[in-house]
Amino acid sequence: MGRILDISERIILVLLFAGFAWANWRSEHLANLLVLATEAMTVFFILIRRQAFSISAQPVDWLLALGGTMLPLVARPGGQSFAPEVVGIVAMIGGAVVSAAAKLSLNRRFGIAPANRGVQRNWAYSIVRHPMYVGYFMAQFGYLLINPSPWNIGLYLAAWSLQFGRILREERWLLTDPEYQAYAASVRFRLVPGVF
Structure with a gap:
């Protein structure tokens, strides 16, 4: 079952990315290519990721992760x-810079659903525990400023809500690992130092 979910997740992600790439490649705003590059990196790392030591089987975790990534x-x-x-x-x-730094820090540890592929403590992950989401929020906010259609506004509000839920659920999952507990004690903030 896990293998079927893994393959299905990758196929759906590639198909959605293809539609996103096509729409933005033809856009009048060349700046949209920046978000396209960020999303391309997400797809690439999901396609080459390594096997998880453990992965959440909770449907809520999967729905939050898939919705936050795919919307x-x-x-x-x-x-x-x-x-x-x-x-x-x-x-x-x-x-794009923050997201790239986070993805390069994780390398093949990258995934969508909450999973333990080994704790990363270095580089971007020595500042906050979820720098990749910081990068997503920044890049997507920039995209929304340039493309503020009602569709995009509603979509990003929904996606960001799912991402916050995803962060909390992911933390809950990872905090069952003593190594992650030690990491969370040394890097206290999830997204913004001194705030959250």
Whole structure:
């Protein structure tokens, strides 16, 4: 069953990414290619990830993880920007850099559903426990500033809500591991140092 879920997750992700890539490749905003690159890196690392030591079997964990990851892939270019384009571009660049640093830190430990593929304590993960989500939020916010259609606004609000739930559920899962408990004690904040 686990193998079927793994393959299904990868196929769905690749198909959604293909639609997202096609829509944004043809977009009038070249800045949209920054978020496209960030999402491409997500797909790449999911395709090459290593086997987990343990993975959550809780349906809620899977729904939050799949929704938080896949909903942003149905965002589409469009809408009249209400902020200077440079603000969106800076947010997308910052998000792409943070997300890339986190993904490169994890390398083949990357996955969607809560799983233990070994605790990463170095580089981006020495600052906050979930730097990849920080990068996602920044890049997606920049994309939304440039493409503020009602569809994208509703979609990202839903995706971000799922991501926060995902973080909390993922933490709950990982805190069953003594090695992760020690890591959480040394890196106290999830997303923003001194805040959360």
